Ligand code: AMP
Ligand code: ZN
């Protein structure tokens with residue numbers, strides 16, 4: 321489970337079509353069926369629908385302003401490459417755009433994905449910054465995993481390890497490159513999985529950190545992370561990327577992927593959507609309303625951050641998680 325899921329989900333968008341079904345926009349043969357509409361679209365009008373949703377999300381939550389330098393975090397997968405493609409298409413003239421490619425040092429996986437990312441950056445004439453865990457932290461994930469397996473210390477999952485270090489680099493480079501916003505490719509499914517997971521874990525602080533603008537308030541030294549694809553389901557991004565011909569990494573999953581828990585939430589949400597079309601958007605709208613109300617009531621003030629004494633990155637503690645983990649590993 322995992323990497324083949326978007327493909328299966330996208331196939332479901334076609335299964336619901338009957339012979340003779342027509343596009344609601346132009347009456348030509350439909351190629352996509354969205355049960356939550358319910359609506360049917362031809363290729364061209366499905367592409368238009370996705371692009372409209374991307375722009376609407378940006379407008380609704382004021383994610384991007386004219387003249388800002390946009391740094392897009394690109395992993396080589398369908399979501400982040402679609403985010404890069406659409407950002408260039410709609411903001412390429414009025415904004416400076418740079419792609420940030422992070423090599424975590426997982427050979428046979430990220431190197432392959434980043435090769436495709438670089439190919440697309442060149443094709444779309446987007447400058448990119450390629451950084452690696454090895455040069456930034458002195459150690460890559462393959463090496464880290466070997467070290468962890470030898471220790472008895474509990475570091476949490478490899479994903480949380482990798483994710484913490486990646487976020488440190490995203491912020492470090494967003495500042496180094498003087499970016500105003502950091503764009504990620506998180507989609508509707510990613511967001512809902514996090515929301516539901518944090519609710520079930522009774523983690524209210526993390527629960528309210530999801531959404532189109534990461535975090536509860538703007539924090540100095542932390543470049544605002546924005547998610548323009550957060551209102552588009554994963555399967556639809558997959559289909560869109562294929563329709564417009566965005567080459568993306570579709571090989572094997574990350575060998576360290578220990579997202580068993582996330583996959584359960586993914587399965588539950590897909591099952592709910594299948595039985596009750598529209599559930600994903602209902603849950604999303606419920607979350608957005610709740611978040612707005614909580615923030616306006618000032619119940620949520622957001623966290624106060626200090627500077628990590630080792631690397632200077634924002635942190636709730638004296639030493640940030642990345643530095644703490646790295647120093648334990650090095651010793
Ligand atoms: P994930 O946590 O793997 O679902 O990734 C979420 C988002 O983080 C992606 O859509 C990208 O925008 C960004 N991202 C993940 N991995 C990388 C990477 N290696 N380099 C740059 N950006 C990344
Ligand atoms: Zn049409």
Ligand code: ZN
Nearest residue numbers: 628631640643
């Ligand atoms: Zn630090």
